[in-house]
Amino acid sequence: MDRIATLKSFIERNSDDPFPRYGLAMEYRNTGQLDEAQAIFDELTERFPDYLAAYLMAGNNLADLGRKEDAAAMYRNGIEVSRRLGDAHTTSELETALAEL
Secondary structure, three states: OOHHHHHHHHHHHOOOOHHHHHHHHHHHHHOOOHHHHHHHHHHHHHHOOOOOHHHHHHHHHHHHOOOHHHHHHHHHHHHHHHHHHOOHHHHHHHHHHHHHO
């Protein structure tokens, strides 16, 4: 079974776990399927807003799609969430990504 199919089956079996969705989005991204990746990143940040890893990669993906304003908004959303959760490391990573955009 290929990785995408495997990750989809993990999601079906445990829809309340954000990690398989993140893995699926990354697999799409790594195989150049940026639109598919973004659809999963969008679902991930909507359903699991405290899953911080998604914001940086979703923003990077949006930037790679040429959607700079959307990327900036994603980074800003992630900064807000990471500050609320007290995660200074993630806040710093997102602030750097936003500044480099």
